[in-house]
Amino acid sequence: MAKIVPFKAVRPTRDKVCLVTCRSYEEYVNAELAAQLDFNPLSFLHILKPAYTNQETVSFEKRYRQVHQKYEDFKNEIILVKDKKPAIYIHKIVTKTQSFTGIIVGTSVADYCNNIIKKHEDIIAFRVRLLKDYMKYSEFNTEPVLMTYPDNKTIENWIFNCIQKLADFEFSTTKKEIHYLWKIEDALEINWLQNIFEKTQSLYIADGHHRTEALKLLSEENDNPQNTAKNHILSYLISENNIKIYEFNRLVKDLNGFTKEAFLQELQKEFIIEDKLQQAFQPSRKHEFGMYLDHSFYSLNLRNENEIFETSLDRLDTQILYKKVLLPILAIEDLRDDERIEYLSGKQSILELQNKIDQEEFEIGFILFPSNIEEIKALADADLIMPPKSTYIEPKFRSGLVVYEL
Structure with missing residues (x-):
């Protein structure tokens, strides 16, 4: 056709x-x-x-x-x-x-x-x-x-x-x-x-x-x-x-008024958090996230691994991060125009993300696992739209x- x-x-x-x-x-x-x-x-x-x-x-x-x-x-x-x-x-x-x-x-x-x-x-x-x-x-x-x-x-x-x-x-x-x-x-x-x-x-x-x-x-x-x-x-x-297909990692300029300790407490409601200290961490599978905050890397895994997602959009890691962290905790509603968030393509080393945070350009960074072609097709077939800056292809x-x- x-x-x-x-x-x-x-x-x-x-x-x-x-x-x-x-x-x-x-x-x-x-x-x-x-x-x-x-x-x-x-x-x-x-x-x-x-x-x-x-x-x-x-x-x-x-x-x-x-x-x-x-x-x-x-x-x-x-x-x-x-x-x-x-x-x-x-x-x-x-x-x-x-x-x-x-x-x-x-x-x-x-x-x-x-x-x-x-x-x-x-x-x-x-x-x-x-x-x-x-x-x-x-x-x-x-x-x-x-x-x-x-x-x-x-x-x-x-x-x-x-x-x-x-x-x-x-x-x-x-x-x-x-x-x-x-x-x-x-x-x-x-x-x-x-x-x-x-x-x-x-x-x-x-x-x-x-x-x-x-x-x-x-x-x-x-x-x-x-x-x-x-x-x-x-x-x-x-x-x-x-x-x-590469991911786009997220850099955020502040913690929306939270202290580091209070922010981590909020995260623990949805994620199992493991402190990787100075060991650079990159996710190896879907629904696993990396985070860099205050000179330390963390791994974040969904606390409810059997969570039921109603649509192919809900299953996307970029959407999960938005719905569970960026919007409710960091108050970033508009992923395209909010000046507090920027994006770094997965083609670039996570050490560059680390460097930007260490130099205090940003306070926190999130590292994602890249989407795949099947996720893109599922969204397109269902007439759904990916969040901005989900893929670098x-x-x-x-x-x-x-x-x-x-």
Whole structure:
């Protein structure tokens, strides 16, 4: 039931690809961003931030039109070139510890509206409108929505055979990742893959909920029936067993007026607490939590191990921590906007969490066990929403590698 389509991608030329592609704009600290913009004239960051050399304050619309103009400049200078035939693309990322391989295609906005493409995260309306306007005026999208499909041996074997051929692109990044891209433009092969996905009941958004919703709005505003590009979502489809899900750990600035002793007494009503002293502790299973407070690590285990959870949301560790600790004891109601709480991805060492607390930026930290794909699917199937900052999911796609024109 899931529909996929090929498209004519705009891509860097082979000799320039390692200089053009970049990480997502938000991932750069200011000094690194400035260095890229100052010393690499081919970086896609010049498209994403075209006013860098002219730091005037402009409206969103004017800035987005500048993005489009800079994008056109890159095409005119033959830095970016549009493929002549519609194609699908296989992309492989090899890091120091693992590799990811997926398929870049267009998926259907209608499938998203009809819940064939399923979501598990909440969205912020203002951010969605900004993204919609950005894509409307820039007229392109270069950040695919990461979606998972059920493990499929037929697709796995097909990908394996495809990637035995010489890649169209092969390049390394400063993060010591190796990227490969293969273009598949044979019509019979594409049709065969489309038929495979038509038998797939659902696709699940892993990362890119705001972008998907923005593309839905853009499609609804489309008054040109000839422009079918706006009816599709640039997507990176990856097998469920090939994504990596990290937790987001929680840092809180105070104990809501409790002393350490009184706080621990409150915790003991719901958790069995074990003081690990200076031994860094990381949970090894669901419903087990780590905590760092006053130079000591603690393990927290639910006191009622046989507690009955009514929904898949209630069983989530992030929801358990919210319902039993953050809300009733620490009075943190809004996980997204409360200034007393911040988040640290599980990709970062818990020693960084320890360091932030020891330096008195925060008073307490909570360490979680990561969610899994089955929990994400259960939530999506039940039309439930994860708490904010529940998962950090890889792979992450590089901007400028594949551009989808709208």
